[in-house]
Each structure stands twice: as structure tokens, then as C-alpha cells.
Amino acid sequence: MYFKQFLNELVGCASYLVASRQTGEAAIVDPGVDLSQYDALLRDRHFTLRYVIDTHIHADHVSGARALAAEHGAELCLFEGARVSYPFRPLYDGEELSLGQLRLRIVHTPGHRPELISILIINPERSPEPSMVLTGDSLLVGDVGRPDFGGGDAQQQYDSVGRLLRLPDWVAVFPGHFEGPCGKHMCGRPSTTVGFERLFNPIARMDREPFVDKLAGEVPARPLNMIAIEATNRGAVDATWAMLTQMSEVPQLSLDEFDAVAEGSFLVDVREPVEFASGHLPGSVNIPQAELATRVDELPRDRSLVTVCLSGARSFRSAQFLAQAGFSQVSSLEPGISGWLVAGRAVDADEVQPDGPGVVETEWAHAGAG
Numbered sequence: 001m002y003f004k005q006f007l008n009e010l011v012g013c014a015s016y017l018v019a020s021r022q023t024g025e026a027a028i029v030d031p032g033v034d035l036s037q038y039d040a041l042l043r044d045r046h047f048t049l050r051y052v053i054d055t056h057i058h059a060d061h062v063s064g065a066r067a068l069a070a071e072h073g074a075e076l077c078l079f080e081g082a083r084v085s086y087p088f089r090p091l092y093d094g095e096e097l098s099l100g101q102l103r104l105r106i107v108h109t110p111g112h113r114p115e116l117i118s119i120l121i122i123n124p125e126r127s128p129e130p131s132m133v134l135t136g137d138s139l140l141v142g143d144v145g146r147p148d149f150g151g152g153d154a155q156q157q158y159d160s161v162g163r164l165l166r167l168p169d170w171v172a173v174f175p176g177h178f179e180g181p182c183g184k185h186m187c188g189r190p191s192t193t194v195g196f197e198r199l200f201n202p203i204a205r206m207d208r209e210p211f212v213d214k215l216a217g218e219v220p221a222r223p224l225n226m227i228a229i230e231a232t233n234r235g236a237v238d239a240t241w242a243m244l245t246q247m248s249e250v251p252q253l254s255l256d257e258f259d260a261v262a263e264g265s266f267l268v269d270v271r272e273p274v275e276f277a278s279g280h281l282p283g284s285v286n287i288p289q290a291e292l293a294t295r296v297d298e299l300p301r302d303r304s305l306v307t308v309c310l311s312g313a314r315s316f317r318s319a320q321f322l323a324q325a326g327f328s329q330v331s332s333l334e335p336g337i338s339g340w341l342v343a344g345r346a347v348d349a350d351e352v353q354p355d356g357p358g359v360v361e362t363e364w365a366h367a368g369a370g
């Protein structure tokens with residue numbers, strides 16, 4: 001067999017190529033929009049792409065599945081319950097796809113999304129037991145996928161993660177994410193084993209009630225451009241441009257540098273509404289990062305823009321996206337609201353704050369915490 005993991009550093013996602021070296025048949029799981037990396041490998045290895053599988057409808061990155069399947073004449077596969085506007089081959093719980101001698105067994109593991117599947121990889125020539133599992137956003141390394149993306153369910157996530165943790169110890173786990181906004185506690189490793197997570201995953205090993213409480217009470221901010229990206233992946237719109245595809249150089253302003261440009265700048269607070277209501281820069285406008293692409297027309301193109309969040313990571317990525325989208329004068333307030341408050345500066349706050357769980361920050365190794 002042949003197996004390769006692709007890591008997308010911009011969004012913290014992983015995609016996979018599995019193939020039979022005997023027959024040259026290949027499957028690609030959760031491809032991103034940059035198809036060149038898959039095309040090159042398929043060509044170099046003389047593989048024939050038979051299946052392109054999305055483990056679920058993604059909300060944090062634009063899927064390359066449709067384009068890749070069309071380009072190679074492969075079958076585009078999703079779980080049978082996936083609500084999308086384009087044709088696909090429906091996959092069923094327990095079904096097995098063949099790749100030469102290999103078997104890809106579908107396991108329905110809803111919770112992060114209702115249509116989410118995991119994929120067991122079995123190489124019968126070595127063992128009748130699975131040796132690997134691709135888990136999408138169900139079981140992550142040190143974490144589990146968040147259940148608040150359109151139809152997710154923490155109770156189902158508990159059951160799905162439990163189902164995966166009953167696999168044998170030795171099964172290698174390859175998740176859909178290694179960092180990013182889909183979980184707060186991912187440790188950064190790109191793979192793990194069932195046995196290690198059963199013993200040491202701080203959330204997956206919880207009992208049902210604390211597990212559900214933990215997921216309900218700890219909600220990371222929604223991903224950058226989530227609204228546009230999810231709609232694109234359902235086939236409702238084509239906003240592929242909403243995907244962050246480059247690490248643009250944008251200024252990260254200190255408080256003093258901010259003071260020098262604040263007058264005349266348009267201040268965009270990209271935090272969630274509940275965070276904005278609890279305290280924001282005077283004169284700033286709230287456009288959560290999840291809605292940035294959808295509401296980009298609300299931003300002036302003839303003024304400088306300064307993006308703001310709690311401590312500089314979301315605002316930096318938002319500023320990078322706006323630069324990619326053609327805004328020429330965009331910068332990010334590096335210390336964020338937390339640094340602003342530490343400096344003893346005043347914020348405006350709404351008297352009545354919206355209900356809802358608090359928002360927790362997500363670790364991004366390349367952009368600093370927060």
C-alpha cells in the first residue's frame with residue numbers, strides 16, 4: 001500500500017492519499033483547493049484516482065473534492081445524508097470501497113457534523129484488522145471536533161468518539177486537523193493511536209455528561225470566512241476566493257503605532273458578537289471573522305483598515321485575508337483588546353450583552369496565541 005498525509009499550514013487541515021501499489025488505484029480524502037500537490041503525486045507514482053472522499057461538509061476550508069474528481073474522472077463520495085446541491089456517490093455506514101487489495105470501510109461518526117464519516121483502512125494481506133483510521137473532525141489528537149457547526153451534536157459526538165476508541169490500541173489515527181479553529185486542545189501532532197487517545201485524550205476519556213458540558217461551555221471562535229466557505233462546499237454559492245491561500249505581509253501595529261494611524265482608519269473588530277459586546281475599541285465596527293467574506297462590501301476601500309481581536313491572531317489572519325482580497329491599506333492591532341486593557345485604556349461595552357457561551361481562543365503556532 002501507499003499512504004501520504006498532506007498538511008495545510010494555513011488552515012491547520014490534513015488531507016490524505018491512499019493507494020494500492022499493486023494496482024495503482026488511489027483515493028484522496030479531504031483535498032484542499034490546491035490540486036497541484038495531488039496531481040503531481042498521482043502523476044509521479046502513476047496512480048489512477050478512483051475515489052475522492054470528503055469526510056464531511058467543511059466549514060473552515062474550501063474543499064477541492066469536486067474539482068479533483070472531475071479532473072480525474074474519479075467518483076466524488078460523501079456520506080449518504082450529506083445535504084449538498086451537486087451529485088455524489090452516497091456512502092453508507094459499514095460499506096467498503098476497494099482499492100486493489102485494500103479496503104476502505106466507512107464508519108458514520110456524526111457529532112461535529114451530521115454527515116461526518118471516518119474511514120478505516122484495512123490491508124488484508126497484512127491483517128484482517130484495520131491498521132489506520134481517518135477520523136475527519138471526530139477524534140482529534142488530544143481533542144474532539146467541536147459540535148457547533150450547523151447540525152452538530154455533542155451527544156452524538158460522544159457516541160462517535162466512543163465508537164472509535166473501541167477500536168484496537170494499535171490503530172493509527174489520522175485526523176482532519178492538527179491545529180486551527182476546530183478544537184481548542186489539539187496538541188499539534190498530526191497523528192496518534194487509538195490506545196494513546198483512550199488513555200490520555202483529556203476530553204475523549206470523559207464520561208458523557210462532563211464531555212457534553214465541556215463542548216457546550218467551551219466554544220472557539222468560528223473560523224475565518226466560515227459562512228462563505230460552508231455555503232461554497234454545499235454548492236450553494238461559489239466563493240472559493242474566501243479561502244486564505246497566502247501568508248501576506250501585513251503590518252502588526254503596537255499601541256503607539258496604532259495611535260499614529262487611528263484617526264481616519266476604519267476599525268474592524270473580528271471577534272464574535274458576545275465578545276464585542278463585552279468591551280471594544282471606541283468607534284470600532286463588529287464583523288466576526290466568520291462573516292468577513294460575506295460582508296466584505298461593508299468595508300471601505302478608500303480608507304486604511306485596522307483589524308482587532310482579543311490578542312492578535314484572528315485579526316492578523318483577517319488582515320491577511322483582506323490583503324489577499326485586494327485591500328491595500330490593512331493592518332492588525334497586535335496586542336489586541338487584551339493588550340489595550342492591560343495598558344489601562346478604555347473600551348466601550350454594551351449594557352445588555354447577548355446570551356451564549358463564552359468564546360475561547362484557539363492556539364495557532366505560526367500566528368501566536370489568541
Ligand SMILES: [Fe+2]
Binds near residue numbers: 182
Ligand atoms: Fe470540520
